[in-house]
Amino acid sequence: MAERMGFFTDTSVCIGCKACEVACKEWNDVPDDGFVFRATSYDNTGSLGADTWRHVAFIEQDGRWLMSSDVCKHCTQAACLDVCPTGALFRTEFDTVVVQPDICNGCGYCVPACPYGVIDRRERDGRAWKCTMCYDRLRGGMEPACAKACPTDSIQFGPLDELRERAEARVERLHADGVLEARLYGESPDDGVGGDGAFFLLLDEPETYGLPPDPVVTTRDLPDMWRWAGGAALTLAGAVAVSFLRVSFPRVPFLQASFLRRR
C-alpha cells in the first residue's frame, strides 16, 4: 500500500472563492446542485451531498466572516465502508475511501452510517456519491482538483503524516500570533473515527461550521449490538415459544446506530 494521503484544510487562509467546489465538479463531472437562493450568507449549495463534494461554509459573526471548505473526511474507521453490502465502497491504496458507481446498487445503507452526513444518494440515479479524493488523479500522480485550484493553499494535499506535522506548526504559529481560537479538527488518530484522512484547522467550535464536535464511527458498537440483538432474539424466541405467537425476528437497527451511540 502506498503512503496514506490526505487533505489538510486550513480555514484560516480560506477566502471563500469556491474554486474548490467548481474544480471538483469540473473534474468529477458532478451535476449542478440546483439554483436556489438560500439567503444564508454567500452559501447557495447548502451542504455536502451527492452533487456537492466540496462545500464552502460562510459563517457571519460579529466582525468576523468565517469560511471553510468542507469535504469527505476519509475516516480511518469508515462506517460507510463497513456497512456497504456490495463492496462498492472500498479503501484505496492511498488509504482513502471511494465509492465505485458501477457497483453501487443504491441501497443507501452508507448514508445514515456516516457520522458527518457526507455521503448521499443522488435522486436522479439512486446511487451514493461523495468525494473520491480524485482517485483517478492520484493514480495519475496528480493532486486532487480542489487542492490544485485553491489559490491560497487553504486546501493542502499530501502524505497525512506530513500534513499533521504542518498543521501542528500552523496552529502554534497562529497561537503565537494571538489567534488563540485556532484548533485542529479530525487530526487525532485517537478520536472516534480513528482520525480523519481529511482534517481541518478551525477558528471556532466545530458546531459553528456544522461539524459534529465528537464524531464516532457509527459501527463502533455494532459487535455489541449484534450480541444484544442476538440475546434479544433468543429471549423473544423463548417468549414466543411460551406464548405460541408467530415468530418474528427483530429488525436490527444498525443503520440508525449513530443515534444509539454513547461514549
Add this chain to the structure above:
Amino acid sequence: MAECHPVGYQWVMEARDRGAKVFHIDPHFTRTSATVDRYLPIRAGTDIVLLGALINHVLANELDFREYVLAYTNAATIISARYRDTEDLDGLFSGFDPETRRYDPASWSYEGDEPGEGEPREGGIRHAEAAGSDSYGARGAGASAQPPADPTLRHPRCVYQILKRHFARYTPERVAELCGISEEEFAELAEAITANSGRERTTAWVYSVGWTQHSVGVQYIRAASILQLLLGNMGRPGGGIMALRGHASIQGSTDIPTLFNLLPGYIAMPHALRHDGLDHYLEQEGADTGYWGNRRSYLVSLLKAWWGDAATEDNDFCFGYLPRLTGDHSHYATVMGQIDGTVKGYFVVGENPAVGSANGKAQRLGLANLDWLVVRDLTLVETATFWKDAPELETGELRTEDIGTEVFFMPAASHVEKEGTFTNTQRLLQWREKALDPPGDCRSDLWFYYHLGKLIRQRLGGDRIDRPVMELTWDYPEEGEHREPSAAAVLREINGTGPDGRALSSLRQLKPDGSTTCGCWIYCGVYAGEVNQAARRRPGSEQSWIAPEWGWAWPANRRILYNRASADPDGRPWSERKAYVWWDADKGLWTGLDIPDFDEHMPPDYRPPEGARAEAALAGTDPFIMQSDGKGWLFVPSGLSDGPLPAHYEPHESPVPNTLYGQRANPARRILDRPENPYNPPMSSRFPYVFTTYRLTEHHTAGGMSRPLPYLAELQPAPFCEVSPRLAAEVGLVNGGWATIVTARTAIELRVLVTERVRPLRIAGKVVHQIGVPYHWGYGGGGMVTGDVPNDLMPIVLDPNVFIQESKAGTCDILPGRRPHGRALLDLIERYRHG
C-alpha cells in the same frame, strides 16, 4: 481583491503571512475584509476625504520622505501667481467657466510657463472635448523641463506650500463626519502607512473600479499618487499603486487600445480640426523633453507598420490616413448618438452593454435604433437578444415589430481556443497556447477582423478615398483549415523591425525617418532576437525574485517603472533592504535586479545641457522619465480637466451636502441631462439611501461568461441586495424575501440578504444606510439564472477626464416586495420623479 482577483490575492495572503499589515477600505464587507488585519467601512464616494486627510497628516507632521520628495517630485516647483486654489474659491480652481462647465488650465502652470493670450494649452477645455487628458495615461503634458523652484520649500507658491494649504481642511474630524471612519480608526491607518514608509520600508495601495467609477474618479488615483510620492513609495520594490483591472488583458486593451482617443502606446488620436499634418500634430501633442520627446519616432514607426512601403517622408508617412476625432466618441456619447439616430452601426465585441453599462434602458433604446449591430460573444448575450426580451417590451416602450436593427451574431472563440498574449496590470505580457480548436463557427477576434478586412478590400476599388484601407499591410501568414492568421506574426509586427527586416530589440532603436517599423512602441523588444519573449516560462525557483525570464514586461522588460527612484540621488540604494537598481561608479553603469529606466551609462550627476531634447533633457536624478521635467507630479500643471489637485466632491447623486466646500459636486463632471437619463435630485428624501454596485467571485462582470455555466450560476443564482438588519427592520425587508430598489431611471426587484456585514454609517450627524448590489444578472442571455438588471438603476454621469460612469455611488429608495410590471412600473417611476 479577494472577491474579484482571488488568484492574485494569494500574494496578499502570502504577504500577511510574512508580517505585512493589510487594511481594507470598502463600503461593504467583502471576502477581502474577512481576511485582512483591519477593515474600515467607508461611505461610497468619499475616498478623497480619507486620502486627503492622510496627505494632510503627512504634511502637517512633516512625515514625508523629504530627501525623496525634494529630489524626485515637483514639491519645490513654483506655480503661476495667477493660480487660485479651492481654498480661495470655495471648492473651485481658477479658470472655471460656468457657462461651458469646463476649466481653462492656463493658471495652473509652472511659473514662467504660462501660455500667452489665445495660445493653446493642454488639458481643460480642448481636452475635455475628447477626453484628451485620457491620453496622459503614461505621459506628462507639456511643461518646462527646468521650472523655477525653491528647494527650501518655503516659497508660498511652491507646490509643497500649496499642498499644505489645500489639504489643511482634510482632518480626521472631517473623515469621521463624511466617510464614517472614526478618528481612532483613522489614526491607526495613518500610523501604519507612515511607519511603514521611508528608506527601509514601503507601502503599496491597491485599487479597482471602486476608485475609478466616480464623477471625480481620476482624482481619486491622483490623491493616492500624491500620498505615495510624499512617502517615497513610487519606483521602489513593495511600493506603488496597483490598479486591478476588470478582467484579463484590460491593460493590453489600453496599451493597444480599444479606446476611441488613443493610438497604440498612448499616442493621442489626431483631431480633425486641430491637426493639419504630421509636423503640426507632433508640435501640439506632448512635450519635447522626457521620453515623449521621441514621439516622432514612435508615431512614424507605427505608420510604417500599418502602411509599409506606402508610407513615405513625402506623404507624411500616411499620417493623413489615420482616423480623426471630432469630439467625444466614447461609449456613452455613442449610445446617445444611437438614440438620436446619428450612429447607425455598432460592433459589440466581448461586451454586454445591455446589462453591463450604466442606464441599461438607454443602452437598449440605442440598440433598438440602429441599422445594424454585430455582436461577437461566446453566448447569446442580452445585447444580441434585446429585440425579443428587453424589459422595455413589457412596459411598451419598445415593440419587437418596430425595431429595425439587423443583428448579426458571430460566435467567438474563447481564450483557450486561440493563441495570443494577455497583458496584466503589471504590464506583463504572457503568451497563451491554444488548448483546443473552437467549436463550429466560433472564431477568434483576430480571424474575424482579418478576414473581414480582406472581404472589405475585395469590395473596394482604386478610389482615393479607399487608399487608407487598400494600402494597409494586411498580409499575415494563415494557418490551418480556417486560415487563422498567425498571432505570433502580429506580435512580431507590434514589436517592429529594423532596416534589415529583423525584429528590433529595444525602443531606443526606433527612428523618426521611416527606417523602422513598430506597431506599439512600448512593446518594442517583446520579439527581441526573433524570439517570442512573452512565451518565456522559466520557473521562479530558477531565477531572481524579479523573475525577468517569466513573460515580458513593457517597456524593455522592466518590472518596476521609474525604478531610478529606488536609489538616492547619488545612485545608492535607499537601504540594503530595499536595494533594487543602483549606480556602479567603478563600472560606470546602472546595475541591480531590474532593467534601469534609462541609458545604463547615464551617471547620477548628469545635468542636461541647454536646449537638450527628449531623455537627454532630463538629469541623472530624474526618475519620472515620461514627464517633461522628470519629476513626480504632486501638482499637475496641465493635462487634467477638473483641477491640478484632488478635491472632495459629493457624488452627483448623494444624500448629504458637501460640508468641505460650497461647491457640492465636481463642477466639470459630464452630465447628460436627457429624457432617457433622468437624475435623482441630490439630498432628496425620495431617494434617501446610498447604493453601490460590485462584483462577486462567483460571476464575471455582466454575467455573459458565468450565468450560462451551471457550476458558477448555482453558486450565486439570483440577483440580490445586501442590507443591514437595521435598514431591514426600518423598511420591512425580510431575509430571503424580495425588495424593489427605485431610482429615477427604473425600479428593479431582487432578493434580500440581511447581513451585519453592511453597517449604517453616521454621516454629517445623520444615519446613512448603504445598500450593496452585485450587478451580474440580466433578463436572458442564455443565462441559467436570470433577473432584473442592477445597472438599469444607474445614471450616466461621467468623470470629465476619461468619461467613466459614476456607478459606485448613487442614491435610491428601497421597498419590500416585488416590483410592479408593465405600465404600472412606469407609473411608479413617474411618481418618484415628480414626488
